[in-house]
Amino acid sequence: MTNRTGARARFLTLAVAVSLAGTAIAAGQPQIVGINAAVLNNVRIRSAGAPQAHIAVVRQRVALNDEVQTGGRSQLQVLLLDKTTFTVGANARLTIDRFVYDPNRSARSLAASVTKGAFRFISGRPDTAGTTNVRTPIASIGIRGTIFEGVVGQDAANIAAGEPGVGPRVRSDPATASLIILRGPGRGTQGRVRPGVIDVTAAGRTVTIDQPLRAVYVPAAGMAPIGPFIISPRGLQQVQALIFPGVAQAMAFLPNDRTGTGFVPADNSARPPRYGYPGYPEPGGDGYPGRGGYPGQGGFPGPGTFPGRGGFPVGDLPSGGDGQMSQDPAGQGKPNQVQPNQGPVGQGQAPAGQAPGGQGPGKKLKGGPNLKSPPALQAQSPTPAPTPTPTPTPKYPGKP
């Protein structure tokens, strides 16, 4: 009797052990959420809890909580199970924090975080229900079936400083500044897609964007979103060059080893005028070809530049335009840096002086006819909660 009881106890213990072991093995399996669909140059992935990152390759599985890291002039597209894509540019950090997808019920719950760099998000199945959220260090983007782009860090601050809708007077945290741009689909979209909408929330305030090329900028922690405003062609092109460094280099830009983050304007002096051919309208007031818009800001990607705003660390003007580069020994490129001990701006996240754009002499372009500084339209005060700027009246006529 005793032997029988002991045997039964041992077998029961073994059964429980098998159960727990199986569960542990299952729990230890990384949850696959997608693959590396395309990789350019130096891209690494660090699995959750792993001490070191490993080199990423095409078709490699991406698991939940893997941190994707891209190097200079590198790029990656992560393709998730529901066909949602994250395309990240150089020097970026991306993590898929949550991904629950049921293809049978067309339901998805996605949360991701981008702590650095530029990225483009394209929603997968348009009929998928559920919540989708992308976070930067200081902003949260709620997504409803859409294409949008973001830049986090110094590049965001530099691009925003050149935007009439933001201006150079806004103090930004070079580590966390976040620029968000909706790319579509617009209301006039074709196909099986719905118009895109994003809600950008920061410091307790939410700005909704529902038209392509509208942007929102969050300068630092504790500051409300600025915008929406229409991203300028020059600003948009800078964002594209960050997300697609390979295309930028092949099409218009040269590598820039000095900054390691992207590009410098190519010498386009040999290129013919951009709008010199029939059927292609001269740039309109908002700078986009054939469109109206920003008064006094026409000329995309015309001559000149960010007048008086030197120090764009990734090359000032990826479009190249017709301007010429010159060094600015006065180092004018520090309009956006966080100053120490200035209230909520920065909040200790990025020690002053570490901004990559402000260390050396700034750059500025010269040679164009529009060299005088543009009016600081919609310049925001560095107070914690600036009033969102009104959207300039769009003059997009729809299809060109």
Place this chain on the structure above:
Amino acid sequence: MATRYPLYLCLALGSAWLMAPPAFAQADPAAALDQLSDAATGTGSGTALARQQIRSGDLTGAAATLERVLINHPDAGDVLLLHASVLCRLDDAGGARLEIDEVRGRAIPGQAWAEATAACGPIGRPGRGG
């Protein structure tokens, strides 16, 4: 009593199976994505897939496909032009025209310009006089 031992074992294995996450039960949920990735390794296969997606109305899928191709072939002007035409169809004409401007002056097949014109309206072909 010994007849109950297999029952305990079955219960244990069953509970382990029930507690396992989907990844444990499904070998490779991402296998279907490999084909999409593979198609982007060449400009011909990538644009063929993108055109198929355009025809089926999957414009965002087409845009993602072409972006994959551009990562692998950043100097493919015809792919960038097709991407621009997709942006036009997505009502992002401003972004599309930036890309059209980038390929200006490059040798682009007539079909790509025709697609761009169909999607974006008359844009003129550089060097062709209209």
